Amino acid sequence: MDALTLLHGAGLLLIFLGIVTIIVAGIGLFRLPDLYLRASAVGTSAGLGVASIVVGVLLMDFSWLNLVKALIAVIAQLLTSAVGSMAIARSGYLNNSVPAAITHTDDLMKTRRDQFESGHQK
Template sequence: MTTVLEVLGQVFLLAGAMVFILAAVGLITLFDPYTRASAVATAAGIGVGFVVVGVVLLDPSVSNAVKAVLAIALQLVTSAIGGMAIARGAVLTGHDFEPGTDASELHDLHDPGDEPDAR
C-alpha cells in the first residue's frame, strides 16, 4: 500500500508541476492581462491543489490531511480573489482587450473614486 501511495503522490506532484509550467507558457503567449490573470489564477488553484495532495500522499497522516484541506481551501479562495482583483485593475486602468473579446458589459464600469463628492 505504501508503494501505491508513493507512486500516486509522485504523479500528483508531477501533475501540479505541469500545471505551473503550462501557466508560465500562458503568461508568455497570452496577449492581454485578462487572459494572463485567468491562467495564473487557475494554475494557482489547481497546481497548488495537486502539489499539496501529492505531499499528503507521500507522508500520509490525519494532521497532514487536515492541513492540506485547509491549505487547498484557502488557496482556491485567494487565487480567485487575486485573479479578479488583477483583472479589475486592468479594466480600470484602461488596458485593451484582445481583439474579438466581447467587453460590452464593461462599458459603464468606472472607478467609484471618480465620482464627485455629494455635498
C-alpha cells in the first residue's frame, strides 16, 4: 500500500464518520425533549460532522490551496455552529421556552432583568 491509498482510505473514513455524526444530530432533533438539548446536540454534532467531512475531503484531494481552504472552513464551521446554537438557546430562554422536566436548576433565572424589580420577583 502506498501513502496515497492510505490517505484516500483515511479520507473516506472521516467522511463516513462525519455523515454518521450529522445523522445522529438529526435523530437528536426528534428524540431530545426540549429546545436547549436540541440546540446543544445539533450545534456540537453538526460542527464536528462538517469539520470531519471537510478534513476527509482534504485528505482525498490534498493540495496546499485546499489545506488553506479546509482550515478556514473548519475554523468557521466550529465557531459559527457553537455561536449559532447558543443564540438559538438564548432566544428560546428569553422567550420563556419551558425546559424539559429533567432540568433541575436554572442558574440563568438570577440574571434575568425582566423577572426582578427592585430586588424582588414580579
